[in-house]
Amino acid sequence: MKYLPFVATLASSALAAGINFAQLLDQKPLDIADNIKWELKPEVDSAALQSAVNELDLKIEAANLFKVAHGSVFEYGHPTRIIGSPGHWSTVNHLLDTLHHLKHYYDVDVQSFEAFTGILKSFSLSINGVVPKSADALDLTPPTPGGLPVTGPVVLVDNYGCQASDYPFNVTNGIALIQRGSCSFGQKSELAGLRGAKAALIYNNEPGSAKGTLGTPTPHMVPSLSLSKEDGEAVKRQLLGSGSVSATVAVDAYVKKFKTKNVIATTRYGNDSNIVMLGAHSDSVAAGPGINDDGSGTISLLNVAKYLSKFKVNNKVRFAWWAAEEEGLLGSDYYVSKLTPKEKSQIRLFMDYDMMASPNYAYQIYNATNSENPLGSEELKNLYIDWYVEQGLNYTLVPFDGRSDYDGFIKSGIPGGGIATGAEGLKTEEEAELFGGEAGVAYDPCYHSLCDDLANLDYGAWVVNTKLIAHSVATYAKSLDGFPLREEASPVKMTAQPNFKYHGPNLVL
Structure with a gap:
């Protein structure tokens, strides 16, 4: 009964505004009030x-x-x-x-789901003692063991590194050099890991750097860094020339799964x-x-x-x-x-x-x-x-x-x-x-x-x-x-x- 005076006041306003109050009588008192308040609002105008x-x-x-x-x-x-x-x-x-x-x-909904996020503390890369300026860590990269440096020969991967057959056997315990393109960064990293590589260097196939993400983590992904097209092709030329390139990679990072929420509001x-x-x-x-x-x-x-x-x-x-x-x-x-x-x-x-x-x-x-x-x-x-x-x-x-x-x-x-x-x-x-x-x-x-x-x-x-x-x-x-x-x-x-x-x-x- 405590709502009746409020509803009666709104009903008077509704009638004055030409709203058919009788159509609302089968609803709960507060629903009636909300509906009347809605009808009294001006139509949206840009x-x-x-x-x-x-x-x-x-x-x-x-x-x-x-x-x-x-x-x-x-x-x-x-x-x-x-x-x-x-x-x-x-x-x-x-x-x-x-x-x-x-x-x-508004009706408000909260939609919960799980997501991975990566926290990068530090990374480093040197190739034959030279630090490439374009080097960057790919998002969601795993760390090197204990975040400490690993060293190995750089091994050129065939094609775009999207098939297991693209990875030479000598990439085991080495650092895979892979060109961007055709498949995801994550797939390249995983295939390198399955072949036993210590890390992966993915270089761009167009001018500029190649910031990117490995996507959802899998157990076989390896520490993965990106290089610009220019830096990647320079290393490739060295490999095709002298055939001997060494790299040292260090990544201190962690990947963690969190619960998080979308917020959705609908009129x-x-x-x-x-x-x-x-x-x-x-x-x-x-x-x-x-x-x-x-x-x-x-x-x-x-x-x-x-x-x-x-x-x-x-x-x-x-x-x-x-x-x-x-x-x-x-x-x-x-x-x-x-x-x-x-x-x-x-x-x-x-x-x-x-x-x-x-x-x-x-x-x-x-x-x-x-x-x-x-x-x-x-x-x-x-x-x-x-x-x-x-x-x-x-x-x-x-x-x-x-x-x-x-x-x-x-x-x-x-x-x-x-x-x-x-x-x-x-x-x-x-x-x-x-x-x-x-x-x-x-x-x-x-x-x-x-x-x-x-x-x-x-x-x-x-x-x-x-x-x-x-x-x-x-x-x-x-x-x-x-x-x-x-x-x-x-x-x-x-x-x-x-x-x-x-x-x-x-x-x-």
């Missing part, structure tokens, strides 16, 4: 939702994330929000606490056959607090979710904060893998928002086309283009190559796309003219580093892109008229997708 975005809200949430990242200092020696760390658990809890205050508007109301979905990843790398990567996307989504709760939507909106993106898109992949065919069909599109505030930014749009991706991906790309043009802002198209959490959706036939402001790539002269900043310098000089902190954010770019996120949500939450229907889409063109150069931030081939 301009109104964008107007809610402000720099102060972004700064407050950035400070919150930086604070929780410091919870990892005792264990890691510096702030980080890598999965399994106190900083990441606090990030998840902060998301849940904020969404709890919006429980009248309680709206057409559940037309789910508009967007996501960002909640974790950072071990090296730093990840306030731009992807604290910026995490915060943009959280603030837009709060602002959206003031409005009524016609289509359901689903926000996702993925865990273990930095380990290879594990959270988003896990989510997609658990969807039934019906649930997949209900998601009309997925929008990815990873790194919204790079200090040397460019306004980047993923170049998603309908010719190579699920029908609707190009329409989403055009929405972003149109908005930047309407605002009098420049933009640039960047490869849609598997580097972020759209990957699993695209491969499952769900249209996707997104925007970003750039990672470790260098800004070109042309981009400096379009966006300002400094040519020849990384979009984010602190990418995957300790200095990805509160000073590593361009708030002007962040506000702009958060407004664009709000626009994308409002547009599709209001109506999907003109957006390709899933059941009318042509079969998904998968020819390019399995050969994506990336799966997350790291090379996979």
Whole structure:
């Protein structure tokens, strides 16, 4: 009975607004109240939702994330929000606490799963006494025994090292030199280990370095480092010439399995056959607090979710904060893998928002086309283009190559796309003219580093892109008229997708 005065007041407001209160009488009192409050909200409007975005809200949430990242200092020696760390658990809890205050508007799910992560303490490599400048440790590499150096002859592996027959018998107790390509880094490392190699050196098959990941650990993987094409081919020439090259490798690292969590929030109301979905990843790398990567996307989504709760939507909106993106898109992949065919069909599109505030930014749009991706991906790309043009802002198209959490959706036939402001790539002269900043310098000089902190954010770019996120949500939450229907889409063109150069931030081939 204590709810009746409250419900009666809402009923009067509902009648005044022309809402049929009689249709709600068979529901529980609080459900009636929530339904009436929903009906009294204004319909979502892009301009109104964008107007809610402000720099102060972004700064407050950035400070919150930086604070929780410091919870990892005792264990890691510096702030980080890598999965399994106190900083990441606090990030998840902060998301849940904020969404709890919006429980009248969102149904919140927590999706637990297990993921591997690797902690690299140090590594070293010398080849005939020379230290290659391009040498890097591959993510999830196992250590050398006790983290101590191992030495052996460098042995050239045939082809791309994707078959056991590519590995000469004399690689046993040696250091395998393998060219990147054709199969995963992890497969090369495992085959080298099965042949008895002490370590593997994988060199790029295109100009530049070859940062990458071994993926899910297997017992036979060996300590694995990467080299640039230039350094790798120089060693190959030495082997083909004198035939004698020695290398010393040391890797101090460990790989550990953690439980972690995705956070999913879906509006309680709206057409559940037309789910508009967007996501960002909640974790950072071990090296730093990840306030731009992807604290910026995490915060943009959280603030837009709060602002959206003031409005009524016609289509359901689903926000996702993925865990273990930095380990290879594990959270988003896990989510997609658990969807039934019906649930997949209900998601009309997925929008990815990873790194919204790079200090040397460019306004980047993923170049998603309908010719190579699920029908609707190009329409989403055009929405972003149109908005930047309407605002009098420049933009640039960047490869849609598997580097972020759209990957699993695209491969499952769900249209996707997104925007970003750039990672470790260098800004070109042309981009400096379009966006300002400094040519020849990384979009984010602190990418995957300790200095990805509160000073590593361009708030002007962040506000702009958060407004664009709000626009994308409002547009599709209001109506999907003109957006390709899933059941009318042509079969998904998968020819390019399995050969994506990336799966997350790291090379996979």
